[in-house]
Amino acid sequence: MQTVHTWCVVCGSDDPRPYQRSMYALRGRSFDLVRCAACGFVYVDPRPDGETLEGMYDDEDYYTEGYNLGVETESYFERREELLAQYDGEVEALEREVGGPASLLELGSAGGFFIEAARRRGWSVRGVELSPVAASFSIEELGLEVFEGQLELAPFPPESFDVCVADNVLEHTTDPLAVLGDLTRLLRPGGHLVVVVPTYVNSAFFRAARDLGRWLPRRLLGPKTLRLLKLDPSHDGGAPYHILEFDRGTLLRLLGRAGFELVSARGSVPRPAHLFKAATLSPAGHLQRLAFVVLDGLMRLGLLPGARLRVVARKPG
Numbered sequence: 001m002q003t004v005h006t007w008c009v010v011c012g013s014d015d016p017r018p019y020q021r022s023m024y025a026l027r028g029r030s031f032d033l034v035r036c037a038a039c040g041f042v043y044v045d046p047r048p049d050g051e052t053l054e055g056m057y058d059d060e061d062y063y064t065e066g067y068n069l070g071v072e073t074e075s076y077f078e079r080r081e082e083l084l085a086q087y088d089g090e091v092e093a094l095e096r097e098v099g100g101p102a103s104l105l106e107l108g109s110a111g112g113f114f115i116e117a118a119r120r121r122g123w124s125v126r127g128v129e130l131s132p133v134a135a136s137f138s139i140e141e142l143g144l145e146v147f148e149g150q151l152e153l154a155p156f157p158p159e160s161f162d163v164c165v166a167d168n169v170l171e172h173t174t175d176p177l178a179v180l181g182d183l184t185r186l187l188r189p190g191g192h193l194v195v196v197v198p199t200y201v202n203s204a205f206f207r208a209a210r211d212l213g214r215w216l217p218r219r220l221l222g223p224k225t226l227r228l229l230k231l232d233p234s235h236d237g238g239a240p241y242h243i244l245e246f247d248r249g250t251l252l253r254l255l256g257r258a259g260f261e262l263v264s265a266r267g268s269v270p271r272p273a274h275l276f277k278a279a280t281l282s283p284a285g286h287l288q289r290l291a292f293v294v295l296d297g298l299m300r301l302g303l304l305p306g307a308r309l310r311v312v313a314r315k316p317g
Contacts, residue, residue, distance in 0.1 A: 001027055003046040009176055010250045013038035016045055020201075020210070023230075026052070033201070033245065039253070042202040042245035050174060053243070054130065077111055077137065087117035094163070095121070097264070097312060098192040102162035105186060107151055107179070108169035112138025119144070126161075128154050151182050159188045167196040170251075171242045180258035189317020193260060195251065199267070200307035201230065202245040220284045224274045248309055260313035267299035267306015 007014035016034035019042055024031040026048060034045045047053075076083075091114075094100065101122035106115050109127025111134050119125045127146035129135040135148035147154040164183045170176045183193055200206055206229075209216070213231050221229075252262060275281065275289040299306040 001029070001052050002049040003029075004049050005046045006043065006174070008036040008039060008041050008043070009174075009244070010041045010253055011036065011039040016043075035202075039250060040202070040247065041250045042247075044243040047174075047243050053172075053174070080111075080113065083113040084117050084120075087114045088121070090114070091118045091121050091123070094194065098163055100163070103160065104163045104165065105156070105161045105183075106165045106167070107183065108166060108172075109138060109144075109146055110134045112142045112144045112146060114165065114167070115144060116142050126156065151179060156186055158185050159191075161186050162188055162191050163194065164191070165194045167194070168198065170195060171197055171244045171246065174243065176244065177254055177257060180254060180260070184258055184260070184315055187315045189315060191315050191317075192263065193255075193313045193315070195255070195311045195313070197246045197251055197309055198242065198307070199245075199247050199251075199305065199309045200269075201242070202247045202250075203305055203307065205305075205307065206230065221288070222284065224272070225288055228272055246309070248305065251309060251311060255311065255313050259315065261316055263312040263314050265309060265311045267302070267304070267309050269296045269299055269307040271296070 008016075013036050015037040017037050018032065019035040020033040022030040023033045024044065031044050031047065033042055035042045091100075101118070101124070103124040104115065104118055104126070106125070106127045109115055109129045110131070112127055112129075115123075115125035115127050116138075125144065127135075127138060127144060128151050129138065129146050129148060130150065132148060135146050138144045138146045147156075164187055166179070166183065170179065173179050180193075187193065209229055209231055216231070218226060248265060248267075252265065255262065269292060271292055275285055275292060278285065281289065295304065295307075298304040
């Protein structure tokens with residue numbers, strides 16, 4: 001495995017400061033997070049080379065152990081009906097925001113559940129997915145048109161989509177500005193881009209939890225919540241699936257550089273399965289669930305920065 005020194009992909013600065021040591025581990029080697037002194041962007045440096053990063057998505061265990069780590073307790077593929085129902089609601093909301101049904105491309109389409117939900121509502125859908133396991137599932141099980149590989153190699157003509165979706169994708173890329181440029185090229189003038197990224201690690205919440213970690217009531221939080229908050233010292237974080245960590249400012253800056261106009265930006269926090277799907281909860285579990293509900297409400301109102309950010313942007317035209 002080779003490693004690559006990188007610089008800030010948002011502002012181009014090469015002035016990294018230590019942020020979180022040994023955040024991830026892969027093949028016996030630990031990887032650190034650094035923070036750009038110029039713009040505050042957080043990223044893995046040095047990071048594994050491109051071949052190593054692509055190889056991680058060939059692993060079948062990614063969708064049973066690594067996908068949505070800490071939030072969900074079930075295999076991604078076993079949640080098929082649940083996700084189809086969830087995405088039906090999300091597509092319905094998208095139709096109210098940008099119009100539709102229309103032509104849609106999802107980058108990082110995984111097993112295809114989102115674009116399948118859109119297809120059932122009358123959308124014309126395509127997908128791009130790097131994982132052979134997920135791409136094969138979406139093609140063979142759902143009969144979807146999905147290109148397996150990098151977006152830049154996908155055989156789609158310019159200006160062929162009304163909507164592009166990149167949900168939890170940009171944080172995995174080595175050159176997010178180039179990816180946004182490819183999506184700009186594929187969108188028709190006036191078309192919309194929906195981007196969702198996790199923002200917890202590059203947030204005041206994570207920094208406060210990390211700095212105050214030794215005083216947190218660990219028995220009250222429990223091992224699953226500690227792991228979710230990335231405060232479990234016995235857990236090395238696994239492979240560096242997230243090599244970039246955005247916040248609102250850095251994501252909007254990149255979208256502006258790619259030529260997009262901001263339509264909306266909304267924060268939220270994922271609801272962990274061990275608190276929201278459990279048949280029974282301890283008193284501590286009820287308190288934690290209430291805390292997540294309150295935090296999510298405040299984030300959606302814009303009163304607190306989100307642990308996850310959803311942005312809708314528009315290509316001028």
